[in-house]
Amino acid sequence: xxxxxxxxxxxxxxxxxxxxxxxxxxxxxxxADACAELGGARWVVKAQVxxxxxxxxxxxxxxxxxxxxxxxxxxxxxxxxxxxxxGPAGLPIGTLLIEVPTPIAQELYLSALVDRESRQILFIAxxxxxxxxEQVAAQTPERILLTRVHxxxxxxxxxxxxxxxxxxLDAAQIKALGKLxxxxxxxxxxxxxSLVEVNPLVVTESGELIALDAKVNLDDNALYRHPxxxxxxxxSQEDPREAEAKxxxxxxxxxxxxxxxxxxxxxxxxxxxDLVQLHGGTPANFLDVGGGxxxxxxxxxxKLILSDPKVRAxxxxxxxxxVRCDLIAEGIIQAVRDVHVGVPVVVRLxxxxxxxxxxxxxxxxxxxxxxASLAEAADKVxxxxxxxx
Numbered sequence: 001x002x003x004x005x006x007x008x009x010x011x012x013x014x015x016x017x018x019x020x021x022x023x024x025x026x027x028x029x030x031x032a033d034a035c036a037e038l039g040g041a042r043w044v045v046k047a048q049v050x051x052x053x054x055x056x057x058x059x060x061x062x063x064x065x066x067x068x069x070x071x072x073x074x075x076x077x078x079x080x081x082x083x084x085x086x087g088p089a090g091l092p093i094g095t096l097l098i099e100v101p102t103p104i105a106q107e108l109y110l111s112a113l114v115d116r117e118s119r120q121i122l123f124i125a126x127x128x129x130x131x132x133x134e135q136v137a138a139q140t141p142e143r144i145l146l147t148r149v150h151x152x153x154x155x156x157x158x159x160x161x162x163x164x165x166x167x168x169l170d171a172a173q174i175k176a177l178g179k180l181x182x183x184x185x186x187x188x189x190x191x192x193x194s195l196v197e198v199n200p201l202v203v204t205e206s207g208e209l210i211a212l213d214a215k216v217n218l219d220d221n222a223l224y225r226h227p228x229x230x231x232x233x234x235x236s237q238e239d240p241r242e243a244e245a246k247x248x249x250x251x252x253x254x255x256x257x258x259x260x261x262x263x264x265x266x267x268x269x270x271x272x273x274d275l276v277q278l279h280g281g282t283p284a285n286f287l288d289v290g291g292g293x294x295x296x297x298x299x300x301x302x303k304l305i306l307s308d309p310k311v312r313a314x315x316x317x318x319x320x321x322x323v324r325c326d327l328i329a330e331g332i333i334q335a336v337r338d339v340h341v342g343v344p345v346v347v348r349l350x351x352x353x354x355x356x357x358x359x360x361x362x363x364x365x366x367x368x369x370x371x372a373s374l375a376e377a378a379d380k381v382x383x384x385x386x387x388x389x
Contacts, residue, residue: 001217001218001220001223001229001230001232001233002050002215002216002217002218002237003215003216003217003218003229003232004048004049004050004095004232004234004237005046005048005097005213005214005215006022006024006048006095006097007216007232008196008214008215008216009022009097009211009214011187011191011214011216012183012187012211012214014187015183015184015186015187016179016183017180017183017184017187017211018180018208018209018210018211019210019211019214020099020100020101020102020210020212021038021099021100022038022097022098022099022100023037023038023097023098023099024048024095024096024097024098025073025095025096025098026077026094026095026096027073027077028070028073028074028077029070031045031066031069031070031073031096031098032066032069032070034069034098035066035069035098036066038098038099038100039100040100040101041064042062042063042064042100042101043062043063043069043098043099043100043101044060044061044062044063044098044099044100044101045060045061045062045063045069045072045073045076045096045097045098046059046060046096046097046098046099047059047060047076047081047093047096048093048094048095048096048097049081049083049086049091049092049093049237050091050234050237050238051081051083051085051086051091052083052084052085052215053083053084053085053086054081054083056083056084057081057082057083057084058081059076059081059083059093062101069098073096076093076096077093077094077096078092078093078094079092079093080092080093081093091236091237092236092237094234094236102202102204102210102212103204103205103206104200104202104203104204104205104212105202105203105204105205105207106127106129106202106203107129107130107200107201107202107203107212108125108126108127108129108167108200108201108202108203109124109125109126109127109128109129109130109133109136109198109199109200109201110123110124110125110129110180110181110184110197110198110199110201111123111124111125111133111195111196111197111198111199112124112184112185112188112193112195112196112197113194113195113196114194114195115148118148120148120149120150120151121148121149121151121185121188121189122146122147122148122149123146123147123148123149123155123159123163123181124144124145124146125144125145125146125147125163125166125167126143126144126145126167127143127166127167127168128140128143129199129200129201129202130199130200133199145162145163145166145167147159147162147163149185151189154185155181155182155185157178160174160177160178160181161174161178163177163181164177164178169203170207172207173203173207173209176208176209177209180201180209180211184196184198187216191216191218191226191229192218192219192222192223192225192226193216193217193218193219194217194218194219195215195216195217196215196216196217197214197215197216198211198212198213198214198215199213199215200212200213239254241254241285241304241307241308242254244304244307245287245301245304248297248300248301248304249290249297250287250288250289250290250297250300250301250304251266251286251287251288251290252285252286252287252288252301252304253285253286253287254284254285254308255282255283255284255285255286256282256284256310257276257281257282257283257284257310258281258282258284258310258311258312258313258385259276259281259282259283259284259311259312259313259314259315259381259382259385260283260284260285260287260305260306260308260311260313260314260315261273261276261283261284261285261286261287261305261314261315261317262287262289262298262301262302262305262314262315262316262317262318263287263288263289263316263317263318264288264289264290264318264319264323264328265288265319266288268317268319269286269287269288270286271374272315272317272374272378273286275374275375275377275378276315276378276381276382278378279375279378279379279382280382281378281381281382281385284305284308284310284311285305285308287301287304287305289301289323290323296331297331298327298328298330298331298332298334298335299331299332299334299335299338300335301331301335302314302316302331302332302335302336302339303335303338303339306335306339306341306343311343312343312344312384312385312388313343313344313345313346313381313382313384313385313388314341314343314344314345314346314381315346315348315377315378315381316328316332316345316346316347316348316349317348317374317377318347318348318349318350318351318357319350319351320349320350320351320352320353320354320357321351321352323352324352324353324357325349325350325351325352325353325354325356325357325358326353326356326357326360327353327357328349328357329347329349329356329357329358329360329361330360332345332347332361332368333360333361333364333366336364336366336368337366343384343388344367344369344381344384344385344387344388345367345368345369346368346369346370346371346377346380346381346384347361347368347369347370347371347377348370348371348372348373348374348376348377349370358370369384
């Protein structure tokens, strides 16, 4: 689960991580009071969406009067911001963060994430803050500094010093970095985060370190331990189909292709998408119905796939280990009848009661095509999608 910048900064403040003074507003009428509360003669108006690249897209604006701030609020609130991370449809803007500008001497990058290879928490730092860190890593990898923290030992002072020296900080700034990284580490572990990112982490003209931006991603699997954090979810920033999938305990991710995929098991789902791609098609989604799928859940999964207007054909690939193939067949038949499917459907069943499932599909009278192997199924569904494009 992603948090907005202002929500992430609220968490930063709780963990004594320095941030700029700011106020959130949701109406243009509230902007004047926000500017008066913050004081000063200039303010930064920042659109709150779950996407990077807001500044380049016009979502972060420096203004020099309350009237100009209100005008920007009227422009932004209720609109959709399109960035290189949001997709072509953009994301809706319902909240703005108004902040006092920070006098910047240097921009740094700092983040913490789960390093699955080492099973440790990885801190990433760079003196090239404020830029696309992926581009920095690809073009100038020597500018990326890494340190891994074992959860049994925790963050050590020598690790902070090593990053601080690599960033070119002086002794006082390294001390401040230690306090800041300690706060990030504590926030990361206590909130069950998967990513905490500060880009940029700025050195001010007076030599202070301030988190100018904040990004926090939380582990969905641990949200049951954090109802206060789960309450911060903003459904308007999520794909409606992905939100619907969560309600039915389905694992669904929207993609850009035109072939819907319904599979049981994440590994098999990945293999299925690879085969579709190998045979010249492009998957429209990742969808794992799970090992204990019921007919009702399969029906809901089928409806979910077909709600995507890009889908031109559907591939159902089920291995009946825990789940029985006749139950899957029942769900497919129920969904096809309920939704009035207008695209070709290719089904491959293997495992427990696969023969019975295929017989049920054949006897249904519906336009369902079956395949004996995954390669055959991928070939058929790609050809079917091409015919209906």
